Amino acid sequence: MVKRVVVLGCGAWGTATVKLVADNVKSSKEFHEEVYWYVRDEDCNGRSLTTWINQEHINPKYLPTLDIPSNVSASSNIQKVVEEADIILVSYPSCYILWLVENVKKFIKDGAYFVSFCKKVVEEADIILVSYPSCYILWLVENVKKFIKDGAYFVSFCKGLILCPEENRIKLVSDVIREQTGKSCVVVIGATTAVEVAKQHFTEATIGSKNLTYAHEVKRLLQSDYLKLVITQDDVGVELCGALKNVVAIAAGICHGLDLGDNTKAAVLRIGFWEVSELMKELFPDRGMFAFTSIFHTSFY
Structure with missing residues (x-):
């Protein structure tokens, strides 16, 4: 089965991530060639951000000199992005993870998983990449969870911890995603900056997941000549x-x-x-x- 990958988050890391993934899936028989990208729409010089991305293939707000591949489809409809996703890549600030998970969990299909990191963008995704500041994750998940199809999972690039005062504890971003959506979440973490990844400077990062099948799938999806990944089960x-x-x-x-x-x-x-x-x-x-x-x-x- 060809798996669908989606990316949540349109900041610098989200933009670098979507380019990396879109370039990799073009030559892959394992992943769907079209990459859905959830973008919180806003006005940029008189045009919507999604219009800039879909028509001009640039993100004028973040990394404006980076060419976005034509097989990227940006949408502000969270359901469309996540409900057919198999792998959900999350690149959000950790403080928004709870919001994110709460909003996406009702749309996620069985079998999908997160890599930890809307209504019309996630409904066909198999893999959902999330690249959001952690402070927005609650907002993001809340908006996409109802659209995510069975079998999808998340991939989180989010660095940070989430303070949950009502429980008097600190939570991991990946734990919030799992608890709120019931889906698996793989984490991808490294000493990396979005600008250097976008410029294709050599970068190394670590994939953390108890599920080695998902971990190796994410490695095949993301690794390139300039991004090298190692796997550990110590997520x-x-x-x-x-x-x-x-x-x-x-x-x-x-x-x-x-x-x-x-x-x-x-x-x-x-x-x-x-x-x-x-x-x-x-x-x-x-x-x-x-x-x-x-x-x-x-x-x-």
């Missing part, structure tokens, strides 16, 4: 490191700015990653060993 470790590493990076940057020397910077990195590992155990004590995190943190000893 929790990958997602948490993607969010928490930035705290350590800021501390290392302060050391550099104050000219404290390489020894101090190395100490901040080593202790910082150890603290990340300990925090992960505290936040998710029921998730078992973090294989990815152990490699991540012991490499500094």
